[in-house]
Amino acid sequence: MLNRLERLFVDVATVAIILLALLIFADVVALNLFNAAVPDTVIIVRELMVLAIAMPLAAATTKRAHIAVEFVTNFLPAGLVNWFVVFGSFFGVLALTPLIWSGGKELLHQWTTGSAFYGDLNLPQWPGRLAFVIGVTLCWLRLVAMVISDAATALRGEPIDIDGH
Numbered sequence: 063m064l065n066r067l068e069r070l071f072v073d074v075a076t077v078a079i080i081l082l083a084l085l086i087f088a089d090v091v092a093l094n095l096f097n098a099a100v101p102d103t104v105i106i107v108r109e110l111m112v113l114a115i116a117m118p119l120a121a122a123t124t125k126r127a128h129i130a131v132e133f134v135t136n137f138l139p140a141g142l143v144n145w146f147v148v149f150g151s152f153f154g155v156l157a158l159t160p161l162i163w164s165g166g167k168e169l170l171h172q173w174t175t176g177s178a179f180y181g182d183l184n185l186p187q188w189p190g191r192l193a194f195v196i197g198v199t200l201c202w203l204r205l206v207a208m209v210i211s212d213a214a215t216a217l218r219g220e221p222i223d224i225d226g227h
Contacts, residue, residue, distance in 0.1 A: 064120070064124075064200070064203060064207065065124070067120070067200055068118075068120045068121040068204070069121070071117040071118060071120065071121065071196075071197065071200060072117065072118045072121045074113060074117045075113055075114050075115075075117040075118045078110045078111075078113035078114045078117070079110075081110055082107060082110045082111070082114065085100065085103060085106060085110070086103070086107065089103045101181065101182035101183050102181040102182055102183045102185060105179045105181050105183075105185055106185070108190070109185075109189065109190040109193075112190045112193050112194050112197075113190075113193050113197075115197075116194045116196075116197030116198060117193065117196075117197045119197050119198065119200070119201035120197070120200040120201040120203070120204040123154075123201050123205060124204055124208075126225065130224075140221045141216070141219065143221075143222075143224070144212070144215065144216035144221065144222045147212055147216075147222050147224055148209060148212045148213050148216055151205050151208045151209045151212060152205075152209050154201075154205045155202060155205045155206055155209060158198055158201060158202045158205065159202070161198055162195060162198055162199055162202060165191060165194050165195040168191050169188060169191035169192055169194075169195050172186070172187045172188040172191050173188045
């Protein structure tokens with residue numbers, strides 16, 4: 063189930079990046095040819111960036127594609143490295159928890175107040191907040207699943223696949 067959601071979120075991020083490119087292209091053309099900008103381009107680009115960044119977090123986590131510094135752990139025994147991997151994922155769970163809480167509070171505030179961005183289109187602020195909370199929450203769920211499976215693997219004494227294959 064998580065794999066399907068991650069795939070869907072990567073697809074959403076891909077569409078967001080394509081829309082970003084098209085919107086920026088249209089804005090540049092409109093400015094140069096018609097001396098007028100596409101309305102609220104900066105706001106829409108900013109909100110699409112949230113989709114492009116937050117949505118694929120869980121998929122990157124699954125593939126263990128985040129930046130890692132391994133020059134110390136490369137010299138340690140595999141059993142100890144396993145527990146470093148578990149600790150790293152657990153630390154990620156702890157780090158994302160307040161982000162989800164804060165993002166959820168902000169989403170709820172934007173939803174209940176009906177806040178909108180200042181601009182020509184008066185776009186609501188809650189969709190970007192929702193995308194952030196959903197993307198980070200899916201990443202948190204993936205990290206919890208990884209902590210459980212990696213800890214079980216470490217307890218069995220088997221090496222954890224840190225290359226994400």
